Amino acid sequence: MSNHEHHETAHRPVQRKEMSRRQFLSYTLGGTTAFMVGGAVLPMVRFAVDPLLEKKGEGTWVKVVEASKITNEPQEFKFQIHQVDGWYVSDPELAAWISKDANGEIFALSPVCKHLGCTIGWNTKGKNEYDCPCHDARYTKDGKNLAVAPNPLDEYEVKVEDGTVYVGPIKANSRV
Numbered sequence: 001m002s003n004h005e006h007h008e009t010a011h012r013p014v015q016r017k018e019m020s021r022r023q024f025l026s027y028t029l030g031g032t033t034a035f036m037v038g039g040a041v042l043p044m045v046r047f048a049v050d051p052l053l054e055k056k057g058e059g060t061w062v063k064v065v066e067a068s069k070i071t072n073e074p075q076e077f078k079f080q081i082h083q084v085d086g087w088y089v090s091d092p093e094l095a096a097w098i099s100k101d102a103n104g105e106i107f108a109l110s111p112v113c114k115h116l117g118c119t120i121g122w123n124t125k126g127k128n129e130y131d132c133p134c135h136d137a138r139y140t141k142d143g144k145n146l147a148v149a150p151n152p153l154d155e156y157e158v159k160v161e162d163g164t165v166y167v168g169p170i171k172a173n174s175r176v
């Protein structure tokens, strides 16, 4: 390259790369479309995923009955719980057999038979035991399995506050 040519190149004005009208329209339309689709889809994704991120109602206590009504003789009390399982929300009614032990401590047993899940009843045969009508399983007042059922009745967590009995999550029987 001669000196003259080099001189000309150095003084040529810098060429800007201009955006064509077509490119400008594609970018604008693409951006607007992405914004609108995002605005419509994100709430749906949030709606779909949200229940899975919510904490389950574990550890919640349900008010059941005044403590003064609890006797040594087991009585059945019904209560409702509020449960959220993914998208499914329900308020099933549950039951507990609640009584006092020899030390005056209140405890609550699940009414679900540990054989095949029928509902047990207290003293239905006059023997001061829990009996299951399905296949004759029997349990003591503490829920100890005496016949047919392989395990003791489950127990509810119990607390007494301001003269009221609350039941909490179900747990394995801790009394037998």
Ligand code: FES
Binding pocket: 113, 114, 115, 116, 117, 118, 132, 133, 134, 135, 136, 137, 148, 149
């Ligand atoms: S379900 Fe209770 S004895 Fe079978």
